[in-house]
Amino acid sequence: MTQPDFSLSPVRAIVTGHSRGLGAALAELLLERQIAVLGVGRSLHPSLGQSERAASAPQFVEASLDLADPAAVEQWLASGTLQRFAQGAQCVLLFNNAGTVDPIAPPGAQDAGAIARAVTLNVAAPLMLANALTSVQAHERRIIHISSGAARNAYAGWSVYCATKAALDHHARAVALDAPAGLRISSIAPGVVDTGMQATIRATNVDHFPTRGRFEELKQTGKLATPEDAARQLIDYALSDGFGALPTTDVRELAQS
Template identity: 85%
Template sequence: MTDSVLSPSPVRAIVTGHSRGLGAALAELLLERQIDVLGVGRSGHAALASRECAAAPRFVEASLDLANPTAVEQWLASGALENFAQGAQCVVLFNNAGTVDPIAPLGAQDANTIARAVTLNVAAPLMLANAIAAVQAQERRIVHISSGAARNAYAGWSVYCATKAALDHHARAVALDAPVGVRIGSVAPGVVDTGMQATIRATRVDHFPLRGRFEELKQTGKLATPGDSARQLIDYALSDAFGASPTSDVRELAQA
C-alpha cells in the first residue's frame, strides 16, 4: 500500500482476544512498532506480559469475559479504557475477539451458545466502539474484524454469518453519522490459520457440509498466517485510506 501512515508514537491500540491467533499477532506487531497495547479478553498473554519492561510498560491487559454484557458494561464504567487512551493522538480499536460456534443447522443449536456468540461477536464490539468514539483523542479508529461469512452464506454457520454481517452493517451505518475524528471499517482478514480453523475442521460434516474445503486449504498450505494477516490489518488501519470504505478485505487491499 502506498498511503501515508501515522507516526506510531502518538498511537495506542486496544486488541480484543489478544491471547492467541490473529489477536496475539496483532498485539505483538503493534508492540514491535512501539505502539502501546491494551489487551482485552478472558485469557492473558503471558509471554508479552513477562517480556515488557516494568519501568516503562507498553502492554497492559484487562481480564474480561466479552460474552458477558454485564461484565463489559461494568468494565467500561470503571474508566479503564479512558485511562489507557489518555494523552494519545490516535486510539485504534481492533474488535478481534469472536467465536464460530455454534456450528450446526437451525434446530440443532444450543440456545446458550447462540446467546454468548451474539454477545461476543456483536454486542461487545458495538459497546466498545461506542466507548472509543467518546474518548478524548484527535483520532479514533474502529476496526471490526469481519469475515467472508459476513458477505456469503454458509450452511451450518447461520449464527456466525449473521453476527459478522451485523458488524459490516454497523460500519456502514456509523460511517453515515460518525463524529468528527472517528473512522470505522469492517475488514475481512482472509482465511487465517488459527484455532478457529481447527474447530471448523473438527466439526461433523452433517453440521458443516463445507468442511472438506477448509481441510484442503490447510493441507495445501493456502491458509494465511496470523502474522501476515495482522501486518496487513495494521498497515491498513493506520493508513490514510482507512475508513474510505466501510467494508473491505485484506486480500483486495493487497492487490490495490
Template identity: 65%
Template sequence: MNTSSPIRAIVTGHARGLGAALAEQLLARDVAVLGLSRSRHTSLKQRFSASLEEIELELADPERVAQWIATDALRAFVKGARTVLLINNAGTVQPIGPIEGQDAAAIATAVSLNVATPLMLASALAAASPDASDRRIVHISSGAARNAYAGWSIYCATKAALDHHARAVALDANRALRICSLAPGVIDTNMQAEIRGSGKDQFPLREKFEDLKRNGQLSTPEQSAAQLVDYALSDAFGETPVADIRDMAKPA
C-alpha cells in the same frame, strides 16, 4: 505503563491467534496496547512490559463488559493520545450446525461476544477519547458476513451485523472517527481447527477448509496481522466501511 506513544490501541482477544499477532505487531511498532481477553498472553508482557497493559475480562458477558466500561480504565488509557485504535478481534464460530441443533445458550454467547461487545466497546471508545484527533475502529469481519454458508447461520449473521454497524456509523460523518469492518482472509488459527473438526452434517463445506490447510493456502496470523495493522494505520483506512484485506493488499 508507558503511555507516551501518540498512538494507543485496544485489542480484544489478544491472548492467542490473530489477536496475539495483532498485539505483537502493534507493540513492535511502539504502539501502546491494552489487551482485553479472558486470560493474559503467556509471554508478551515479559517482552513489552512498559507498553502492554492486560485486563482479564469475560468478553462474552455483556454485563461484565458494561461494568468495566463504567470504570475509568479506558479513558485513562487513551488520555493524551493523538490516535486511538480499537480492534474488535475476539469472536467465536460456534455454534456450528443446522438451526434445529443449535444450543440456545451457545447462540446467546455468540451474539454477545461477536456483536454486543464490539458495539459496546466501539461506543465507549468514541466517548472516552473526545480529544483524540484520529479515532479508528476495526471490526474483524469475515467473508461469511457477505456469503451465506450452511451450518454457519449464527456466525454469518453476527459478522454481517458488524458490517452493517460500520456502514451506519460511517454515515454519522464524524470526521475524527473512522471505522471499517474488515475481513482478514482465511487464517491458520484455532478457529480453523474447530471448523475442520466439525462433522460434515454440521458444516457441509468442511472439505474445502481441509483442502486449504492441506495445500498451504492459509495465511499465518503474523502475515495477516501485518497486513491488517498496515491498513488500519494507513491514510486510506476508513474510506470504505466494509472491506477485505485481500483486496487492500493487491497492487494498484
C-alpha cells in the same frame, strides 16, 4: 506493580482476544512498532504480561474480561480503564478481534446458550467498545471490526456466525454515515487465517458443516494465511491515510489495490 506510562505513546491500540491467534499477532506486531497496547480478553497473553517479558513490552497492559458477559463488559467500561488508556492520544485504534464460530450446526441443533454467547461476543461487545471509544478525547479514533467472508457469503451450518459478522459490517456502514468528528471505521475480512478457529471448523461434523472439506483442503495445501501476515496487513491498513474510505473491505482486496 507500576503501570506503564502511556503519555509518551501518541498512537495506542486496544486489541480484544489478544491472547492467541490473530489477536496475539496484532498485539505483538503493534508493540514492535512502538504502539502501546491494551489487551482485553478472557485469557491473558501467555508471555507479554509476564515479568520476564515486561522489559521488552513496556507499553503493554491487559485486562482479564469475559467479553461474552454483557454485564461484565458494562462494568469494565464504567471503571474507566479504556478511557484512561486512550485519553490524550493522537490516534487510538480499536481492533475488535475477539469472536467465536460456535455454534456450528443447522437450526434446531444449535444450543440456545451458545447462540446468546456468540451474539454477545461477536456483536454486543464490539458495539459497546466502539461506543465507548467514540466518546474518548483523542485527536483521532479508528475502529477496526474483524469481519469475515461469512458476512457476505452464506454458509450452511454457520447461520449464527454469518449473521453476527454481517452485523459488524452493517454497523460500520451506519457509523460511517454518522461520521462523528475524528472517527473512522472499517469492517475488514482478514482472509482465511490459520488459527484455533480453523481447527474447530475442521473438527466439526460434516453433517453440521457441509463445506468442511474446503477448509481441510486449504490447510493441506498451505493456503491459509499466517496470523502474523494477516495482522501485518490489518495494521498497515489501519494506520494508512486511506483507512475508512470504505466501511467494509477485505485484506485480499487491499492487496490488489
